[in-house]
Amino acid sequence: MKIQEMQKEVDLWAEVNGGYWAPLSQMARLTEEAGELARVLNHAYGEKKKKPDEILNPLEEEVGDVLFTLICISNSHKIDMVSAYQRAIEKYNIRDKDRWK
Amino acid sequence: MKIQEMQKEVDLWAEVNGGYWAPLSQMARLTEEAGELARVLNHAYGEKKKKPDEILNPLEEEVGDVLFTLICISNSHKIDMVSAYQRAIEKYNIRDKDRWK
Amino acid sequence: MKIQEMQKEVDLWAEVNGGYWAPLSQMARLTEEAGELARVLNHAYGEKKKKPDEILNPLEEEVGDVLFTLICISNSHKIDMVSAYQRAIEKYNIRDKDRWK
């Protein structure tokens, strides 16, 4: 699935449901969702251990929620996430290119 | 661009660059990147205002960094981000379906 | 109550309960608690509004959890929180001193 299609589908969802939240409200939501992801990862790798494969289902859910919130923030600002992604991977490729020589 | 292609490309980047970080280290990175996104949004919509269009370029960069880190976390756990996304949009569609009747 | 007394009391709690978590696990916990604080604030000031005075009780709880986690991180590194605080207020006083002239 293309990330552009995700962005369009979320735009449709927002249109039907009263539009996007205000930016700082969306940001608070991203903080909340990142916090839930942190909790799940802490359960697998922190002190109160569950087995890593026991967290796969909740982890997928939290990844989905963070991704969804990030799409909302991007759509509110007409940001093309492919362009955002390509800029990131390019930056990390350049930064790391001499690391292992 | 398909999100699966992004996941494959980041896998290749990780392979060339010594593999993925440990999960809680990746999580700390996500917290750091979410914090940079918060700073940029605060500059446009918080008390020390810049104009929203002045933040578009740094905002795209921070969205890319959060997305990249989320792909790393997903890849480390063999999570299919399309499936994660579809689960999220389905959840929000069901939750909100009677909201505007 | 002095913050040094809080730091000592938390040290005692940690001693009785198996010591502090590993640093990146504590950090994930701080991210989780900050996320819960974000959720409560979003309920009062974001799109799905409750009245601000309806959040005072849960807000106090989340502030307490963030503070407790911050004390744990500080104690693990023998950081004096009075010194940390004084450094912050001094920084903001200097930064802002000519702001309103």
Place this chain on the structure above:
Amino acid sequence: MKIQEMQKEVDLWAEVNGGYWAPLSQMARLTEEAGELARVLNHAYGEKKKKPDEILNPLEEEVGDVLFTLICISNSHKIDMVSAYQRAIEKYNIRDKDRWK
């Protein structure tokens, strides 16, 4: 130093400097400061290691910034941080009291 004195001193700082930011703007600031703390801890305990004692100085600074932001959020809502702290330590003491029997 009593945490009540810190709260009073920050109130004075806010009064002189135009008052507190809006709540979701303060929350975005907390996310930003938590992100900087995450970066410092990742430098000591994550993949790109510095020695833990090399991070003590920047760690104290980030702890101070998180604490300062938490005081601002508390003051804006007239939350007594001693009460918030006592509620947290009581909760953790009760939760953990049979853990090591």
